[in-house]
Amino acid sequence: MPKIAAVIVAAGRGTRAGGSELAKQYRTVGSQSVLRRCLERFAGCGLVGVIQTVIRAGDEAHYEDAAAGLTLASAVHGGETRQASVRAGLEAIATDAPDIVLIHDAARPFVSSDLIARAIAAADETGAAIPGLKVTDTIKAVDQHGFIGETLDRDRLRAVQTPQAFAFAPILEAHRRAAREGRTDFTDDAALAEWVGMQVRVFDGESGNIKITHAEDFVRAETMELASLADVRTGTGIDVHAFGPGDHVTIGGIHIPHSQALTGHSDADVGLHALTDALLGALADGDIGSHFPPSDPQWKGAASDRFLKFACDRVAARGGRIAHLDLTIVCEAPKIGPHRDAMRAAIARIAGIGIDRVAVKATTSEQLGFTGRREGIAAYATATVRLPWA
Numbered sequence: 001m002p003k004i005a006a007v008i009v010a011a012g013r014g015t016r017a018g019g020s021e022l023a024k025q026y027r028t029v030g031s032q033s034v035l036r037r038c039l040e041r042f043a044g045c046g047l048v049g050v051i052q053t054v055i056r057a058g059d060e061a062h063y064e065d066a067a068a069g070l071t072l073a074s075a076v077h078g079g080e081t082r083q084a085s086v087r088a089g090l091e092a093i094a095t096d097a098p099d100i101v102l103i104h105d106a107a108r109p110f111v112s113s114d115l116i117a118r119a120i121a122a123a124d125e126t127g128a129a130i131p132g133l134k135v136t137d138t139i140k141a142v143d144q145h146g147f148i149g150e151t152l153d154r155d156r157l158r159a160v161q162t163p164q165a166f167a168f169a170p171i172l173e174a175h176r177r178a179a180r181e182g183r184t185d186f187t188d189d190a191a192l193a194e195w196v197g198m199q200v201r202v203f204d205g206e207s208g209n210i211k212i213t214h215a216e217d218f219v220r221a222e223t224m225e226l227a228s229l230a231d232v233r234t235g236t237g238i239d240v241h242a243f244g245p246g247d248h249v250t251i252g253g254i255h256i257p258h259s260q261a262l263t264g265h266s267d268a269d270v271g272l273h274a275l276t277d278a279l280l281g282a283l284a285d286g287d288i289g290s291h292f293p294p295s296d297p298q299w300k301g302a303a304s305d306r307f308l309k310f311a312c313d314r315v316a317a318r319g320g321r322i323a324h325l326d327l328t329i330v331c332e333a334p335k336i337g338p339h340r341d342a343m344r345a346a347i348a349r350i351a352g353i354g355i356d357r358v359a360v361k362a363t364t365s366e367q368l369g370f371t372g373r374r375e376g377i378a379a380y381a382t383a384t385v386r387l388p389w390a
């Protein structure tokens with residue numbers, strides 16, 4: 001098996017994407033940054049031994065966020081141009097020289113395992129290979145005044161992408177030679193390879209492997225991301241806790257002064273418990289009791305935000321997103337209404353979603369049943385999550 005490395009180029013300022021001081025590779029699509037998505041694709045494909053990211057000096061904290069928990073080479077700093085940044089990445093892995101290197105722009109976060117595998121196979125065969133798409137628009141070459149000089153033969157044109165894959169030693173040498181000779185104007189690595197006389201083959205790219213350049217590309221990326229989360233699931237959760245002596249209750253993460261308290265092993269937050277079960281239900285992943293047994297002393301008096309956070313993390317671990325949380329509290333007292341928005345904010349914060357995705361409702365039970373007799377409080381929750389269609 002050839003030794004494979006990847007250089008992920010993430011050193012740009014990304015100002016063309018507009019709207020934010022943050023470079024585009026650190027902005028989020030869905031719940032993850034563009035760079036994080038990219039790194040996960042390479043780390044998760046199981047084909048690449050060393051992943052070397054090139055970042056801009058000063059972006060270390062953003063990079064650490066994006067790289068958290070992944071096994072990667074320490075990031076190195078890039079240069080003034082993309083070409084200089086690629087060279088920095090290649091030099092960083094030169095001592096442990098791989099057979100093949102994939103050079104990939106962090107701005108293409110939807111690269112697939114299949115594309116990575118085909119890039120490796122193509123470079124293994126030819127020494128230099130890049131993905132490209134047939135062009136569907138007719139392409140005109142124009143002069144400086146906008147007049148058509150030539151209509152190009154569409155069949156011979158390809159719009160090229162990354163990862164571009166090369167035998168390591170010759171592409172490193174090509175970069176070194178370009179640097180020696182002061183050539184800094186190559187816009188991709190294939191152009192540099194051509195310059196030193198390498199034969200570069202173009203294999204089929206993927207239309208989904210888009211490059212995020214402009215603000216509208218983020219809109220498209222969000223749409224693609226949502227479309228990929230096509231497994232929409234709904235879960236329900238119910239919880240009840242009885243009143244006992246005390247001076248406050250905790251519901252929906254909020255302390256509410258009251259003439260009684262709710263009794264239970266943890267802080268007895270019926271709202272967060274119901275929401276936790278609703279999320280676990282949507283995942284078909286057991287219930288709060290199976291993950292946090294009441295018999296386990298470590299959960300005695302525990303703040304229930306950790307239970308809800310746990311369930312939210314299970315959604316994230318499945319590559320999913322929480323679309324909506326809806327909680328209904330049933331009690332005669334205390335009054336929930338005045339605390340509704342504080343609860344929504346607390347739940348949204350724990351779940352890492354917008355407050356517009358969290359509903360809290362309250363009702364009495366018209367003095368009927370155990371809630372009507374003021375013996376306890378009941379909570380009903382519904383969670384809607386989106387998971388990748390597997």
Ligand code: MG
Nearest residue numbers: 239240270273
């Ligand atoms: Mg409970």
